[in-house]
Amino acid sequence: MDFPPETGLSTDELFARTLQGDEDDEGAWRAIWQLQHRGGEDVFQRAAAWLQSSSPKERGRGANVLSQLEFRNRTPERVARFADALLPALAKEQDVAVLEAMAAALGHLGDSRAVPALLPLQNHPDAHVRFGVVMGLSQHRDAQALKALIHLSRDPDEIVREWATFTLGSQAREVDTPELREALVDRLSETHPKIRGEALLGLALRKDARVLEPLRRVLEGPQITTLDVEAAQALEDVSLLPLLLLHREDCDEEDHEFLAILFEAIHALESLSR
Secondary structure (H helix, E strand, O other), X not given: OOOOHXXXXXXHHHHHHOOOOOOOOHHXXXXXXXXXXXXXXXXXXXXXXXXXXXXXXHHHHHHHHHHOOOOOOOOXXXXXHHHHHHHHHHHHOOOHHHHHHHHHHHHHHOOOOHHHHHHHHOOXXXXXXXXXXXXXXXXXXXXXXXXXXXXXXXXXXXXXXXXXXXXXXXXXXXXXOHHHHHHHHHHHHOOOHHHHHHHHXXXXXXXXXXXXXXXXXXXXXXXXXXXXXXXXXXHOOHHHHHHHHHHHHHOOOOOHHHXXXXXXXXXXXXXXXX
């Protein structure tokens, strides 16, 4: 079995490697993953110390490491300790990339104290920071977090809107309020197929009758996404079955993922129609 080259590196060498290249450098992220997997007090202390560095890149990488440190077996006490390091650092941070990394890290940790800490950033002028806020709030279901996510689902940036809508529609499917449903209805007019699809699916999961006709219009078109098909299955309205059958005849046989989802939806609606 071949092991990644980072496996045999020391902790010092791994931290140094996290700084190589740009923010998306594969080698840097492999080093981050290795540190997260390795865990231990030394890794924690070094990552926490980097949060106070004069180097924005070190502060961001410190947050990246803490985000999923000891992800295989994290105790609530350890999670709280990681958040203890991140929260005061977030409060004084100004760098856009670091703010995004810290917000996303808090999202991975799921500490409830992140909600009031992130709310002031929901109107930050940089879309990357607002995206980080969506990530940071994604695990939380309290009223403040949901209100902020609803606000961000109307963001001018497409990526922010998409992920906020996804969080509200699918990730928070156990939540069902009039305000959340209205936010999803607002996104039905999107021209961006993923955002519209997330809204369709979120409403279908909640069996909201207002989604039927918009979903039918989408399914009558030539191009549909897996989200549209999943919405048809979730809504459980057998009147949509003929439209799915038409797409089965016309779809690309090389798109195995789409075919699997389409066949599952067809089977589910056929079972309901018997």
